[in-house]
Every structure is written in C-alpha cells, then in structure tokens.
Amino acid sequence: xxxxxxxxxxxxxxxxxxxxxxxxxxxxxxxxxxxxxxxxxxxxxxxxxxxxxxxxxxxxxxxxxxxxxxxxxxxxxxxxxxxxxxxxxxxxxxxxxxxxxxxxxxxxxxxxxxxxxxxxxxxxxxxxxxxxxxxxxxxxxxxxxxxxxxxxxxxxxxxxxxxxxxxxxxxxxxxxxxxxxxxxxxxxxxxxxxxxxxxxxxxxxxxxxxxxxxxxxxxxxxxxxxxxxxxxxxxxxxxxxxxxxxxxxxxxxxxxxxxxxxxxxxxxxxxxxxxxxxxxxxxxxxxxxxxxxxxxxxxxxxxxxxxxxxxxxxxxxxxxxxxxxxxxxx
Amino acid sequence: xxxxxxxxxxxxxxxxxxxxxxxxxxxxxxxxxxxxxxxxxxxxxxxxxxxxxxxxxxxxxxxxxxxxxxxxxxxxxxxxxxxxxxxxxxxxxxxxxxxxxxxxxxxxxxxxxxxxxxxxxxxxx
Numbered sequence: 236x237x238x239x240x241x242x243x244x245x246x247x248x249x250x251x252x253x254x255x256x257x258x259x260x261x262x263x264x265x266x267x268x269x270x271x272x273x274x275x276x277x278x279x280x281x282x283x284x285x286x287x288x289x290x291x292x293x294x295x296x297x298x299x300x301x302x303x304x305x306x307x308x309x310x311x312x313x314x315x316x317x318x319x320x321x322x323x324x325x326x327x328x329x330x331x332x333x334x335x336x337x338x339x340x341x342x343x344x345x346x347x348x349x350x351x352x353x354x355x356x357x358x359x360x361x362x363x364x365x366x367x368x369x370x371x372x373x374x375x376x377x378x379x380x381x382x383x384x385x386x387x388x389x390x391x392x393x394x395x396x397x398x399x400x401x402x403x404x405x406x407x408x409x410x411x412x413x414x415x416x417x418x419x420x421x422x423x424x425x426x427x428x429x430x431x432x433x434x435x436x437x438x439x440x441x442x443x444x445x446x447x448x449x450x451x452x453x454x455x456x457x458x459x460x461x462x463x464x465x466x467x468x469x470x471x472x473x474x475x476x477x478x479x480x481x482x483x484x485x486x487x488x489x490x491x492x493x494x495x496x497x498x499x500x501x502x503x504x505x506x507x508x509x510x511x512x513x514x515x516x517x518x519x520x521x522x523x524x525x526x527x528x529x530x531x532x533x534x535x536x537x538x539x540x541x542x543x544x545x546x547x548x549x550x551x552x553x554x555x556x557x558x559x560x561x562x563x564x565x
Numbered sequence: 566x567x568x569x570x571x572x573x574x575x576x577x578x579x580x581x582x583x584x585x586x587x588x589x590x591x592x593x594x595x596x597x598x599x600x601x602x603x604x605x606x607x608x609x610x611x612x613x614x615x616x617x618x619x620x621x622x623x624x625x626x627x628x629x630x631x632x633x634x635x636x637x638x639x640x641x642x643x644x645x646x647x648x649x650x651x652x653x654x655x656x657x658x659x660x661x662x663x664x665x666x667x668x669x670x671x672x673x674x675x676x677x678x679x680x681x682x683x684x685x686x687x688x689x690x
Contacts, residue, residue: 275654277653277654277655278654278655279655308574308576308577311576324634327630327634328634331630331631331634334616334617334631335614335631338597338614338615338617341597346591347594347617348589348590348591348592348593348594351589351594352588352589355586355587355588355589356586368573368574369574370573403614404614407614411635534572534574534577537582537583538577538580538582540582540583540587541580541581541582541583543587543589544583544587547593550593550594550595550619553595553619553620553623554595554619555619555620559592559595559596560591560592560594560595560596560597561596561597561645561646561647562597562646563597563599563614563615563646564597564599564615564646564649564651565612
C-alpha cells in the first residue's frame with residue numbers, strides 16, 4: 236500500500252534556510268537527472284535533495300508499518316478462509332514494503348533505529364488515513380481497495396523518480412500492490428453485490444472513508460515553494476491535485492458501477508477542464524490529525540511501541556558480535 | 566494511553582499498552598546483508614536487495630521471507646554488506662571507452678568484400 240501521498244512539510248521558517256551548493260556540481264546533477272539517469276547512494280547530491288528524500292521515504296516506510304495495524308487486527312475476524320489468507324499475505328507484504336523503504340532511506344545516511352525512534356516519538360509522520368479506525372469488515376475492504384488504489388497512483392508516479400534505491404523498492408512494491416488492489420476490489424464487489432445488509436455496511440464504510448480519501452493526496456500544492464524544485468529533481472513526480480484527479484478518474488466509476496457512491500453531491504467531473512470538483516473536505520481536520528489529534532493517533536503509536544517493547548528480548552537474544560549497524564549497499 | 570480500553574479493536578483492548586517513551590538503541594536492528602537470488606538452476610544469482618540480521622543464518626531466513634514470497638527461486642545467497650568491495654561510482658568514466666573497443670567485437674571483422682574482390686580478380690585471369 237500506502238505511499239502516503241502527502242508528506243507534511245517542515246515549518247516554512249526552516250525551509251528558507253537554503254544550503255549554498257556548488258553551482259557546477261548542481262548543474263551537473265540536474266543534467267544527469269534531465270538525461271533520465273538515476274542517482275545512487277554515493278553520488279554527489281544537494282543537501283536539500285538528500286533531506287527531502289529521507290523524509291519522504293521514511294514517512295512512506297512508517298505508513299506501510301502503521302497501515303498494517305488496522306488491517307492486521309482484522310485477520311482473526313476475516314469472513315472466511317479465503318479472505319483470511321489474502322489478508323495475511325497482504326499484511327505481510329506491507330511490513331515487507333516498510334522494510335524495503337527503510338532500507339532505501341538508510342542508504343541516504345539515516346540509521347533505521349533513528350527512524351523508528353522518530354516515529355515512536357511522534358516527530359516523524361505517516362499517512363493520515365491510518366489515524367482513522369477500521370470499525371467493520373467493510374472498512375478493511377475500503378482500505379484494501381480504495382486506499383491501496385490511491386497509494387498506487389502515488390507510488391507509480393514516484394517509481395519514475397530520480398533516486399535509484401527508492402525506484403527499485405517502488406517497482407517491487409507496485410508489483411505486489413497489484414495483488415492488493417485486486418483482492419480489495421474483489422472483496423468490495425462481493426459486499427456491494429451481496430445482501431442488502433452487506434451493501435449497506437459497505438456504503439456506510441465508504442461514507443466514513445470519503446474525507447480521508449480526499450485528504451490522502453494532501454492539499455493543493457500549487458503555492459508550495461518547494462514543489463517546483465522537487466519536481467525538477469524528480470523527487471516529487473506529480474502535483475497533489477493531479478494525482479487526486481487521476482485517482483478519481485480511475486476509481487469513481489468502479490465504485491459507482493456497483494451501486495455505491497461517495498457521500499458528496501458536488502463530486503462531479505467538469506467536462507470542460509477534465510477536473511473533478513468536490514466539496515471542501517475540511518482541511519482543518521486534516522491538519523488536526525497530522526498534529527496527532529485524530530481518532531487513532533495515540534492508539535497506533537501505543538501499539539507500535541508495544542511491538543517494540545515486546546520484541547526487544549528477541550532482538551537481544553539474537554545479538555552477536557557483528558551486529559553493528561551498516562548502511563545497505565544500494 | 567489513558568483511554569486504551571476504549572479501543573474499538575478487541576485485540577488492542579486486551580493488550581497492556583506501554584506508557585511513556587519507547588527508545589530503540591543504536592545497533593538494535595543489527596547490520597545488513599546483501600541478498601542474491603537465483604531464479605532457476607543454471608542462471609546467475611542476482612542482487613535483489615538487503616536485509617537487517619544479526620548473523621548470516623538469520624539473514625537467510627529474513628531473505629526468504631522478504632525476497633522469495635512470490636515468483637521463482639531455487640537458491641539464495643547472503644553476504645555481509647561490509648564484505649562487498651566495489652569501484653566508486655564516481656569512477657564510471659573508466660568504462661566509457663569500452664564500447665569503442667571494436668577490435669574486441671565480432672562485428673569488427675568483415676572480410677566478405679575482400680573475398681569477393683579476390684574471386685573477381687581470379688576469374689579475370
């Protein structure tokens with residue numbers, strides 16, 4: 236899943252402290268990216284490029300791990316063996332994706348332990364959608380279909396980016412996401428075309444997830460100072476609005492074709508511009524949840540800490556003389 | 566978390582969630598191993614990524630979980646990352662003239678013209 240579409244930026248004051256880079260190196264770096272070459276861990280790169288990538292990949296990794304929590308607890312309650320097997324496989328994939336992404340971020344020089352500490356302390360963020368509860372099985376279905384679908388839009392774009400290790404991780408992730416999306420769609424269609432109660436349960440879940448889904452790609456980034464530079468460096472590959480629009484283009488029809496709809500009378504495609512319009516999704520709520528005040532922020536982090544604390548003795552028992560941290564090669 | 570028992574999730578409501586900070590110590594997640602996967606007997610092992618592990622045996626277990634969940638695989642290698650010795654990427658220019666070394670390529674050696682010329686010349690005599 237879960238390329239957390241939106242990466243909260245640092246506070247604008249800190250952003251303006253640009254590091255002066257050697258113009259010749261900078262030009263060469265830009266030329267390499269323009270030629271479509273990938274940047275590898277030991278290549279020269281601007282400090283801002285490194286910093287933004289670390290933040291982006293790290294938050295993506297956290298999203299994979301935290302995103303597995305609402306789904307993981309439904310494994311024991313999945314309706315039937317087939318759904319249970321699919322969910323186990325999916326959750327394991329998500330944890331694997333977290334690993335791949337942490338590794339990619341580590342190649343840029345931030346140790347895994349530090350990333351985990353930043354997650355646990357709340358310093359480092361993850362995708363906002365996982366701060367909402369999965370109340371019923373239909374919520375898991377909506378996550379598996381629509382949140383994964385949104386993440387794929389984001390990840391496919393990013394996999395064409397400029398940083399080699401991130402692209403390689405994303406290529407692998409996207410291949411596995413194809414299964415997540417299909418199994419999510421399968422479960423979604425089963426509920427939508429099932430009994431009236433199932434249909435109703437699914438519609439109720441879609442109603443709960445509509446706002447978080449619109450939030451997923453983040454607010455319009457047209458005014459962001461950094462966006463343009465990051466797009467030139469192929470760190471950010473598409474604007475939040477473009478990705479959201481692409482997602483709505485692809486998935487609104489798939490939701491509507493089974494008699495389910497999003498709870499927004501203003502969700503319409505403008506035939507002239509090709510852009511989707513929608514009601515204001517309450518961006519204040521979005522920022523509140525980022526700040527840690529969403530319905531599940533505290534629970535998610537507490538569960539993640541629980542895993543850390545309860546797993547520690549295993550890691551210590553396994554420790555050997557050559558357990559010093561190393562930076563993965565590529 | 567004071568309202569932990571209010572979780573909608575029965576499994577979480579049963580956990581004794583820790584209070585306060587959790588801090589991971591440096592090196593707690595060990596070093597890294599590079600993973601090489603062989604898809605088929607007779608093929609080369611290929612680098613597919615890395616894993617964190619405390620030793621090579623656990624590294625193989627993690628490598629299987631991480632890189633051989635799907636698709637074909639008959640064998641895997643793990644190598645400590647620090648044991649891999651590589652050229653600096655910045656030295657890639659030392660390979661740039663390689664494609665120009667046509668004398669090492671089969672395609673450089675073309676004698677058909679010469680044979681034809683010879684045969685025509687011989688016929689005339």
